Amino acid sequence: MTFSFDTALAWLELAGIFFFAVSGSLLAARKQFDLMGSLLLASLVSLGGGVIRDIILNAGPPAAFSNPAYLVPPLLATGLVYFLFSSVQRYTSLLTLFDAAGLALFCITGTLKALSYGMNPVSAALLGVTTAVGGGLLRDITANEVPRLFDARDLYALPALLGAVLTAILWELRAFDPFSACAVAALVFAFRVVAWRRSWRIPLAVRGWHRLGLEPGNSRGRD
Numbered sequence: 001m002t003f004s005f006d007t008a009l010a011w012l013e014l015a016g017i018f019f020f021a022v023s024g025s026l027l028a029a030r031k032q033f034d035l036m037g038s039l040l041l042a043s044l045v046s047l048g049g050g051v052i053r054d055i056i057l058n059a060g061p062p063a064a065f066s067n068p069a070y071l072v073p074p075l076l077a078t079g080l081v082y083f084l085f086s087s088v089q090r091y092t093s094l095l096t097l098f099d100a101a102g103l104a105l106f107c108i109t110g111t112l113k114a115l116s117y118g119m120n121p122v123s124a125a126l127l128g129v130t131t132a133v134g135g136g137l138l139r140d141i142t143a144n145e146v147p148r149l150f151d152a153r154d155l156y157a158l159p160a161l162l163g164a165v166l167t168a169i170l171w172e173l174r175a176f177d178p179f180s181a182c183a184v185a186a187l188v189f190a191f192r193v194v195a196w197r198r199s200w201r202i203p204l205a206v207r208g209w210h211r212l213g214l215e216p217g218n219s220r221g222r223d
Contacts (some may be wrong), residue, residue, distance in 0.1 A: 008178060009112055013050065013063075014073060016105030019039055021046035023099040024139050029085045030095075031143055034048035039082065043137035046102070049131040053110050056127060057117050064110040096196050099136060099148075103156070104188035107132035107163035108181055112171070121168040128164030133157050155157035155195040 024045035024180035047064040054062035064070045070191040113213025114124035133149050134157060140147040149154045166184045194200070 008181070009109055009197055010069075012181065013109045014069065016102045016109060017046040017050075017097045018068060018073035018180075019105065020102030020135055021074040022051075022081065023095050023102060023136075025077050025081035025084070026095040026098065026132060027143050027145070030092075031082055035078065035082060039074060039078045041139060041142060042077050043071075044078070044142060045053055045135040046074050047135065048138040049106055049110065049134035049136075051115040052134045053113060053131040056130070057114065057119075059113075059117065097193065100159075100189050100192035100196075103136070103160050103192055104185040105130045106135070106161060106185060108167050108187060111164045111167040112176075115168065115171050116196075120206050121172055125161070125164040128167065129157060129160045132160035132164070142182045152201060153199060155192070155200055155202065158202065159188045159192040159195065161189060 008170050019179070021042035025038045028041040041177035045049065047062075047070060049060040053062050054060070054064075062065070065071070073166070104205075107128045109128075111124050111128030113131075114127040119127065136156070138145050138146075140149075149155050163184050167176065167181075170180050
């Protein structure tokens with residue numbers, strides 16, 4: 001490789017933490033949490049997936065607790081939403097966009113870290129998906145929301161799986177570099193947002209959308 005793996009991974013992860021943290025603070029604002037609640041929800045969603053990953057990898061103290069730099073993005077995100085949220089109207093769209101950006105980066109960083117610890121490509125991709133969706137799952141449960149991971153009207157894990165698989169393949173082909181990382185992240189982000197805007201779905205656990213009142217004409221509106 002012609003670039004510093006550790007440096008690239010750190011910057012990708014910090015960017016993902018910030019994007020996820022903004023989504024957490026936006027949800028906290030929508031739920032009318034106080035400032036401390038906003039900071040805690042931002043920290044939970046942005047650091048939770050990485051903590052789960054590091055525990056599974058047995059990588060020692062999770063990076064969120066051993067690297068003070070990881071605490072800066074949640075603080076910045078909380079302050080940003082605090083000062084700008086009153087002028088933000090389309091908060092649902094913004095929340096989804098920031099969440100999609102965090103998802104796109106975390107499925108890459110989770111897979112890369114797993115590969116660097118010697119996991120096989122299949123296991124690494126699965127851990128990449130876990131890293132990407134773990135924080136969002138914790139965020140939604142804490143905020144008493146239906147987790148997007150289990151929402152039949154939304155594609156959440158599938159874009160992350162695509163990004164994790166592509167990352168593992170590129171790694172095995174020794175073709176992973178900053179340019180391919182950006183391409184994978186852009187693809188995952190676009191897939192997630194387009195699926196959300198167009199209400200793309202995958203089959204339910206039982207045949208027939210009517211079982212949950214999900215007929216084509218009864219799709220959820222997007223604001």
